[in-house]
Amino acid sequence: MAPEWVEAGRVPDLPPGRVILVMGPDDLRLAVCNVDGEIYAIEDVCTHDGGSLDQGELDGVEIECPRHGARFDVRTGEATLMPAVMPVQTYPVRIEGESIFVGTAPQAEPQAEG
Numbered sequence: 070m071a072p073e074w075v076e077a078g079r080v081p082d083l084p085p086g087r088v089i090l091v092m093g094p095d096d097l098r099l100a101v102c103n104v105d106g107e108i109y110a111i112e113d114v115c116t117h118d119g120g121s122l123d124q125g126e127l128d129g130v131e132i133e134c135p136r137h138g139a140r141f142d143v144r145t146g147e148a149t150l151m152p153a154v155m156p157v158q159t160y161p162v163r164i165e166g167e168s169i170f171v172g173t174a175p176q177a178e179p180q181a182e183g
């Protein structure tokens with residue numbers, strides 16, 4: 070099924086290294102990140118204890134949770150540093166002109182550890 074797309078602002082308003090919070094349907098929170106000109110979207114909920122990842126620091130391809138310092142690769146959602154072990158969900162991004170759209174259907178189900 071084709072994903073529903075939400076408008077997530079304009080590319081010029083999201084310079085490299087920045088993260089913005091975008092709300093989707095059903096209170097879906099998305100952290101939309103610019104990594105060196107590539108835009109990625111992940112669920113804005115840390116899998117450790119629900120921290121808001123959009124409030125964290127984007128360092129290269131990794132975002133750091135502001136609560137206890139877990140890190141996630143925003144390209145894949147993979148947890149790269151404890152205390153988080155479960156990945157965050159990733160979402161597709163489409164650019165049209167200067168507009169950013171994020172698909173609200175997840176790209177893939179997160180994989181359980183073990």
Ligand code: FES
Pocket residue numbers: 115116117118119120134135136137138139152153
């Ligand atoms: S809630 Fe994100 S590291 Fe604990």
